[in-house]
Amino acid sequence: MRWMWIDQITHFEADRRLVAVKNVSLAEEHLHQHFAAGPDGPACPVMPMSLMVEGMAQTAGVLVGSVNRFREKVILAKVNDARIDREVIPGQTIRYDATIERMDAAGASTMGVIDVLDHRTGSWERIGEISLMFSHIDANRSGLQFPEHNFVFSDNFRLILEQAGLGSLAD
């Protein structure tokens, strides 16, 4: 099963913008190692920033895939720029807000911002920006061949689309 780093799509504007959220929970096992208690101090569970990049990649990847109704195999090809200013702790909610900057038959570039909701204050705070490049791998420049079925957008993605009322996009 593919690891999903977004929980719910909350906003969708066709061909332009997609917003998704992820709730960070202390029940997530990876937080127990990131960072575990050790000689340098007590445990400090925080959402790994590399997985926040993946969360943005999944958000933006669904957006890019939706443009051609998930017929293209959309692969994250390059992290152009990523800036995350602060840590996210269990109990907080991350919001990934991705927009398409440019797209053609070979791929797309996206820009995204990351906000975090602290439920104690009820307010969102901007904590980062991530710029990504996606490739439509069947249109790769080197002419490499890939399997015919779309292994990128698995059942997990379809489930998230259906829960957001967007299941028809993947029909």
Place this chain on the structure above:
Amino acid sequence: MALTNDEIFQKVQGVLVDALGVDDGDVTPDAVLTTDLGAESIDFLDITFRLDKAFATPEKPFKIGQGELFPENLMANPDLVKDGKFTDAGMALLKEKMPHVNFASFDADRRVEAVSELFTVKSLCDFVARKLGH
């Protein structure tokens, strides 16, 4: 007002510094995008998108079509590529579609995988200048 060749070079230099993470000083006119500046296949798409943005103005959009700057979708055509090398027809098409590239040293080679080594910083500047109507 039309950009000078120096201004075009500076914008192209900025695009390559941002796209490839190289230093200004590395981006000389003769630098090859792949072997000298480390560009990989996805970087060509990134460079295309960034050039669009760098040279567009509110009055005049600047949009590079697919395959206009770098060759694409030629490899699977047996009339154009045979045994991993461009045929005479393939070479003729490359030269026609890419007047911004110097093919002088490539005629004897013709290997598909070597075509990306033809793209220098100067060829990008020449492409932009032509597209801007210089």
